[in-house]
Amino acid sequence: MPDARTQMVDAAERLVAEGGLGAMSLRAVQAAAGQRNKSAAQYHFGSREGLIEAVVAARMAPVNERRAEILAALDEDPSGPTDRGLVEALVVPLAEHTLGRPGSRWARFLLQASSDPTLAEVVARRVEGRSYRAVVDGLVAVLHDVPPPLRSRRVGQVTLLAVGSLAAAESRPARLPLDVEVADLVDVCLGALTAPSTAPAVPAPHP
Template sequence: MAPTDSRSELAKGRMIDAAERLIAERGLASVSAREVLVAAGQRNKAAITYHFGTWDGLVEAILATRMAEVARRREELLDVIDRESDPSTRRLVEALIVPFAERCIGDPDSCWARFLYRCMSDPHVATIVERSVEGRTFRVTNDRLIAHLAHLPDSLRRRRVQSAFATAVGSLADFEIRRDGDRGSALPIEVVLSDLVDVAAAIVDQPSSKQTLELLDRTHIPETLLNGEQR
């Protein structure tokens, strides 16, 4: 790689790191492009436009960079699961949650969970998050877990998996906040990670109550809306 290319990649990396940290700490609406440039040590005021096109392009670059590592780890877990004759719910939840959790818990400087939590809560970037987070390995794992939940009504399976993942993101965001405030868990990291999987598995494994089933039976959901949610 030529020196100019190396400097360009270094500049991009610094802006990605700076933007991720600032957004994780304060939220998308409270961070300006100028603050990102200052934090990244970038003097060129047009650097974000030059490297990423738009602010949304920068956010997407953060997501794509971090999720590439997560996707590789999930591929490894899926390869192991594929050799099992009948993987349990927990094993499939591990493939969904563990690669993301390892990235957050394993890096003492991680702010990835807080960044993703902020983005998931912002309607403007929701589609960017969905497009970046739900890469091929995520979709494969997600779909296999949904198909595995035969004990739940079809219309609730995807919602359960979404709830499990969102709960994991929120829990990991809290983990990062407590760690940075020197209030980290006294439990070993392995226990924290395993318990997080237990919680997510419990969310998807819990049978629907009689009340929920009765309400669902009385609720007439238009097919178009149902198909849209199941997408």
């Protein structure tokens, strides 16, 4: 049986995914986790922000580890990372640890958290770890059809697209096989990422 801390992390993920960040208080998490000790959440996490940090750390540790493995394999290729390989490094770890984790509500949690200005920074500190930044840097370097000032912005938009798609898939009662879901999402993200830009020229910044 999971320990009290794990139960509260799971409960916090569920509450945020189903009701938004406003539904997640320390008291609500304790109740949802079946904790009778009224100071359990305060003891384990210190504050609501500390609980959010704990949820993000617990979910993103395996995602970042898997992403680092994919990036290491790409680096071993003599021809270097491809745009598709980098998109797979972005999407596959998230898909495996959301759609591939029974009962996951993590993508829905991320989608809720990313729209809350008070907690987006807390989430970003963990989500945008070293492996994610390596993917962003790699993609910026290969997006030759996108003006340089728009490249990192394009990657951010595709990241939100991936999270939103996974969040929608998490809530569907019937899904395609995981490998089909992942391959299709990679195709969609790659198409959006590499689409030639028709935006007006971005003026150079003033010195």
